[in-house]
Amino acid sequence: MKKVICVVDNTVQRSSRLWGEHGVAFWIETDHGCALFDTGQSGAVLSHNLEVLGLRPQDLNALALSHAHHDHTGGVRMVLSYHHGLPVYANPDLLRSRYSLHAAEYQSIGLPISSEALVQQTDLRLSDSPSELLPGLWTTGKIGERLEPEGRSPNHFIHTEGEWRPDPYDDDMSLVIDIQDGLVIICGCCHAGLLNTLAHVRRKSQRPIFAILGGTHLATADETNLEHIANVLREQYGAPYFYPNHCTGELAYVAMVNAFGNRVKPCPAGTMLTFH
Numbered sequence: 001m002k003k004v005i006c007v008v009d010n011t012v013q014r015s016s017r018l019w020g021e022h023g024v025a026f027w028i029e030t031d032h033g034c035a036l037f038d039t040g041q042s043g044a045v046l047s048h049n050l051e052v053l054g055l056r057p058q059d060l061n062a063l064a065l066s067h068a069h070h071d072h073t074g075g076v077r078m079v080l081s082y083h084h085g086l087p088v089y090a091n092p093d094l095l096r097s098r099y100s101l102h103a104a105e106y107q108s109i110g111l112p113i114s115s116e117a118l119v120q121q122t123d124l125r126l127s128d129s130p131s132e133l134l135p136g137l138w139t140t141g142k143i144g145e146r147l148e149p150e151g152r153s154p155n156h157f158i159h160t161e162g163e164w165r166p167d168p169y170d171d172d173m174s175l176v177i178d179i180q181d182g183l184v185i186i187c188g189c190c191h192a193g194l195l196n197t198l199a200h201v202r203r204k205s206q207r208p209i210f211a212i213l214g215g216t217h218l219a220t221a222d223e224t225n226l227e228h229i230a231n232v233l234r235e236q237y238g239a240p241y242f243y244p245n246h247c248t249g250e251l252a253y254v255a256m257v258n259a260f261g262n263r264v265k266p267c268p269a270g271t272m273l274t275f276h
Contacts, residue, residue: 002136002177003029004186004213006271007049008040008075009245013270017052019045020269023071024215024246026186027053028177032134033061036079037175038188041071043078049269057082062133063122064089066188067171068098068110076113080121088118089139092126093171099164101155106164109156130204136178140200143172148195148232149225151217151247167191174201174214179275182207187214189247194218195232211241211275213267219249226252230259243267 008025012018023041027034027050036057040046050057057079063086066072080086095118098110111118118124125131128142156167169191177184183205190197194216198209218226233239239260244253245267256264 001031002179002184002275004177004184004273004275005029005053005055006245006267006269007036007053007055008038008046009267009269011245011266011268013268016270018049018269021045021071022246023074024188025072025075026214027055028137028175028186030134030137032136034059035062035064035133035137036060037064037186038066038072039063039075039079041074043075046075047078053270060086062087062089064133064139064175065094066173067091067169067191068094068096069189070109070112072188073111073113076111076118084121085123087125087133088122089125089127089131089133091128091142091171091173094126096158096171098167099157099159100153101157106157106159130176133175138176138178140174140176140197140204142170143192143197143200145200145203146193146196148193148199149221150193150196151189151191153220176201176205177275178207179210181275182210184211184213184275185209187212187216189215190217195229198237209237209240211243211273213243213245213273215246215248216244216252217247218244218252219247221249221252223251223255226255230255234259239263241265243271243273
């Protein structure tokens, strides 16, 4: 049995004591241990929500980071305060500095911890290839082939070779859970693009995609793009269950509900899903 708990999201379940913030974090429990996927934007919210949910950081066996942006890595220091040497899985490009352009100024939005500290305090496992965190729980590895639109922001940049260039989001990855009915895909922000991510998973495994969770970066997608995504999900992937949150956006959520009905559910902080 695998259990997935949304610990941090922009929204929270009604009448809960959980806190919300712009960010995301998922707790994954398996018969072989526990892993955390992303850490939200702050250690304060992550710590509070873990306590409310009865989850202990010291019980973690692994941490995976979908990409470097601070709304996914802001709680890293808090997690590491409980776990020196915790295995941390990510893409090698995670350590690149990242910026957002606002009011003609480039502001850092990358890791809130230095590369040197991350190397010293963790068992850092960087790889372009899929990596197994726990039996039946994998990273996607680098999503290199991107024939469909990416989850891109015009304000995201990197500084390389003396120039400011659009962030290629080479560090973006998702998680894959192997269950009896197929695969569950957990997305952090899906900067690589939702359909690109699914196509990448399909190339690695011929098993059906049973469910998709997390941030899908469709908040800026227009109606034409959303209709295309719905058609591909229906025709190529058999309309998997869909639990979007974080950067998905209300228009995209409504479009998916209109396309797939009750196979689409919100995934605020506090959501608990069990897969067999």
